[in-house]
Amino acid sequence: xxxxxxVSPDVIRRRFAAAMSAMYRDEVPLYTTLRDIVAxxxxxxxxxxxxxVERHGAIRVGTPAEMRxxxxxxxxxxxxxxxxxxxxxxxxxxxxxxxxxxxAEGLAINPxxxxxxxxxxxxxxxxxxxxxxxxxxxGRTIVSAETLALVDRAEAQGGLDEAQAEAFVAxxxxxxxxxxxxxxxxxxxxxxxxxxRLVADVVAFGGPxxxxxxxxxxxxxxxxxxxxxxxxxxxxxxxxPPRRRTAILLRQTSFSALAEPFVPAGADPASEPLxxxxxxxxxxxxxxxxTPRGRALYDQCLATLRNEGTSPDEAFAAFPxxxxxxxxxxxxxARYVATGTSGGATDLEEALxxxxxxxxxxxxxxxxxxxxxxxxxxxxxxDDYSASTQASSQAELEAAIGRAIxxxxxxxxxxxxxxxxxxxxxxxGSVA
Ligand code: OOG
Ligand code: NI
Numbered sequence: 001x002x003x004x005x006x007v008s009p010d011v012i013r014r015r016f017a018a019a020m021s022a023m024y025r026d027e028v029p030l031y032t033t034l035r036d037i038v039a040x041x042x043x044x045x046x047x048x049x050x051x052x053v054e055r056h057g058a059i060r061v062g063t064p065a066e067m068r069x070x071x072x073x074x075x076x077x078x079x080x081x082x083x084x085x086x087x088x089x090x091x092x093x094x095x096x097x098x099x100x101x102x103x104a105e106g107l108a109i110n111p112x113x114x115x116x117x118x119x120x121x122x123x124x125x126x127x128x129x130x131x132x133x134x135x136x137x138x139g140r141t142i143v144s145a146e147t148l149a150l151v152d153r154a155e156a157q158g159g160l161d162e163a164q165a166e167a168f169v170a171x172x173x174x175x176x177x178x179x180x181x182x183x184x185x186x187x188x189x190x191x192x193x194x195x196x197r198l199v200a201d202v203v204a205f206g207g208p209x210x211x212x213x214x215x216x217x218x219x220x221x222x223x224x225x226x227x228x229x230x231x232x233x234x235x236x237x238x239x240x241p242p243r244r245r246t247a248i249l250l251r252q253t254s255f256s257a258l259a260e261p262f263v264p265a266g267a268d269p270a271s272e273p274l275x276x277x278x279x280x281x282x283x284x285x286x287x288x289x290x291t292p293r294g295r296a297l298y299d300q301c302l303a304t305l306r307n308e309g310t311s312p313d314e315a316f317a318a319f320p321x322x323x324x325x326x327x328x329x330x331x332x333x334a335r336y337v338a339t340g341t342s343g344g345a346t347d348l349e350e351a352l353x354x355x356x357x358x359x360x361x362x363x364x365x366x367x368x369x370x371x372x373x374x375x376x377x378x379x380x381x382x383d384d385y386s387a388s389t390q391a392s393s394q395a396e397l398e399a400a401i402g403r404a405i406x407x408x409x410x411x412x413x414x415x416x417x418x419x420x421x422x423x424x425x426x427x428x429g430s431v432a
Pocket of ligand 2: 056057058115212214282375
């Protein structure tokens with residue numbers, strides 16, 4: 001079959017992300033308010049209409065088999081596992097990856113990615129509860145047989161045609177829908193909640209409901225101020241680096257999760273519903289991707305920040321705040337672009353000095369474990385936290401996913417290398 005009758009995975013992802021956004025706005029009205037704020041702030045900055053397009057969302061799954069099904073589902077949409085995040089040292093019993101597009105073209109068509117966490121059931125201390133949770137999870141199917149059949153189809157034939165893609169998007173959406181009815185009774189819900197709020201969130205319901213969506217803003221401080229002005233219950237502080245002239249990595253804030261009514265299994269529908277707190281809305285602002293060296297310096301600054309009495313600006317004073325220095329010192333990746341002028345330079349630095357090539361930041365497309373912990377934490381009860389000493393296991397998560405997790409640093413390095421080669425080749429071409 002010729003490829004031309006297949007809808008591109010990037011287009012399927014774009015349709016899916018739009019459908020997910022519409023569903024979430026409908027399910028969580030406060031999210032519509034947040035999205036409106038983001039659109040207004042962005043428009044005020046760029047002078048262009050802004051759709052507040054979602055950059056990411058997050059889900060949590062309960063078993064390796066669920067992780068595998070989700071990974072196959074995302075692959076149909078051109079989303080691949082990038083980065084390993086172990087959240088257990090910061091007291092959240094999960095390890096995670098982000099399913100995201102990996103090419104510049106894919107990101108440009110639609111940047112949606114999903115931070116996906118696998119619950120580490122072995123961290124439930126109460127053996128009886130752990131066994132009960134395992135049994136409950138073993139009995140659920142998160143992707144319908146029809147949708148899985150479409151995934152099989154996509155894998156076998158190398159894509160989906162228009163009608164199949166439409167059915168796939170509709171089926172995929174169902175996986176992430178909120179279930180107002182729990183699969184467990186009120187007493188079991190309470191026991192799961194007592195173990196960790198996250199355990200209740202993953203185990204008690206019919207599937208991995210999307211727990212937040214996150215549009216991108218050009219000015220997160222302004223969005224935060226606007227949330228406060230409109231009385232949205234927001235996170236006390238923005239995660240990530242402080243505000244800087246040259247944005248680095250990722251800054252995030254969110255409104256607090258709502259206590260939503262649900263009916264436990266076996267309950268009289270006329271009785272008072274229980275409430276579950278899980279779903280929220282988030283905003284992100286992204287900056288330059290850092291090299292391993294830059295990232296080490298970032299982590300060092302964060303550690304300084306944890307010392308009492310140190311302000312964010314003081315803690316980050318050691319971090320250069322202009323892109324020229326960030327690049328020269330090997331702290332940030334660069335994309336090299338030939339300016340079109342011919343000049344005979346063959347050395348990169350010389351070409352940069354003479355303006356024949358310009359260096360620009362590569363946008364960070366991944367997540368930050370400490371920030372992610374802060375986002376989890378702001379939406380869970382404080383007493384849920386006890387850091388675990390459980391060894392982190394990327395291999396275990398990869399076994400669940402069924403393939404290797406891609407290394408984000410290697411992806412950025414490849415973009416930088418390819419751009420350098422292309423820019424230098426362009427100069428050589430101009431000389432000839
Ligand atoms: C995921 C939290 C991590 C982020 O933006 O860092 C995250 C979750 O709450 O399931 O989405
Ligand atoms: Ni998030």
